[in-house]
Amino acid sequence: MSEPRWLAGDERETWLSFAALLELLPSSLDAQLHRDADLTHFEYYVLAILSEATERTLRMGVLARATNATLPRLSRVVSGLERRGFVTRATCPSDRRATNATLTDAGFAHLAAAAPGHVEHVRTIVFDVLTPEQVAALGAASDAMLGVLDPDGHARAGADLASGGRSDDAQA
Template identity: 45%
Template sequence: MGEETPWLDEEEQQTWLAMVSMFVRLPAALDAQLQRDSGISHFEYQVLAGLSMAPGRTMRMSELAEFAEGSLSRLSHTTSRLAKKGWVRRAPDPQDGRSTLACLTDAGWAKVVETAPGHVAEVRRVFVEALTATQRRQLREIATRVNGAIGPGKACS
């Protein structure tokens, strides 16, 4: 406890503040596009997209929460809203009665097919085209290292 905190130098602080700004602004930009064009949030899209890529368009809720980077509680509320729209249904996992499966319905698949082109165009505009191929590779490596330092996601919180 007696050690002094090593404060960020000017370059470290500028880099950190630029990243913090991006962490806030990028999700907000993606959310705004999805809300405007499709009437869904970025988190809802992540849930639908995750299910659309899963075998049988089905995932355990715990795995889906980890994929979408949300808590089980948040995912439960979200899947309830999506179920009311007919895009998702939940069912007990026949292989593990303690688990619940989320399944993308045909209507949910249609929503993903309708929504994905606009979302991908926005990701391409604000992210992919803003960086060179080398920068994207470097950023992927950086994100992997930072995520490793943070540790595994905690979908059950």
Template identity: 50%
Template sequence: MTEHVRPEAGGDGVRWLTPDQRLAWLDMVRVITTLPASLDAQLAQDAGLSFFEYHVLSMLSELPDRTLRMSRLAQLTSSSLSRLSNVVKRLEARGLVRREPDPDDRRATRAVITDEGVRLIEEAAPAHVAHVRELLIDALSPAQLAQLHEAQQRVLARLDPTAATRPEWLDT
């Protein structure tokens, strides 16, 4: 039987994780693998949407004119333009969004949430928010939530320093 040996910091130049760092990392791995599945399951059952589809519709529904250039929407949803295009195509087939040329730049395309898309988001939002509260928000104190937000912002800045951290309309 082979015993797992954890290397000690030192001779090989690798900065191995301490036991506390390893536990924090493994907990993060569990969160990033189980949270999306839970959100997807709840939204599929309650609204017939994946979490990413809900996220796209939600972003569009919060805009005053309910439309956004696809490239900007990809940034705000932390998605590739290719992935977003595929999802928007599915949502368009369901009558939840439509695509149209950007009047400011005919080479660009805008996604526009339809009245049906807004209706679906308005119906899905209460159960989704309750699920998010149950899984995350209500599990943490306000101070813990603020610490989590700060930690997430630091990690996100390392993952993509050029990415927008939040939609502009949340600042108003």
């Protein structure tokens, strides 16, 4: 068994700072969205991904990959969004074994109303405190880590949906 590769002093300090950020950021995003739009960050993310899909519709499996969720978790969240009239589910016309989720007009309107406050919060807690060089470094560091954690790019699929994502078998 090889010797552990312990973190050097600067690595340890960076890791502790980053670990604190990983703990604080989700609760900050959730608190703002809950206060302003009665949504969790994950619910907002689901609505945002659907809003960028063709016809605002995706197969549940595609949506699960794009949001890095298990199907049971996604189904539970989508059920809540359905009860609020923000999403509908229907059998996929091209594969009756699959289910499509569709963002409703009410869901789109709620997302559109929530977006300005959410973007302002993200700007305040992330981008306003960083220099342009730090923003570029954050992007590069995030991409490098995602390359290890998500080599197939499923968690970054939302960006691809805006440029032509489809709800049919091509995205299965």
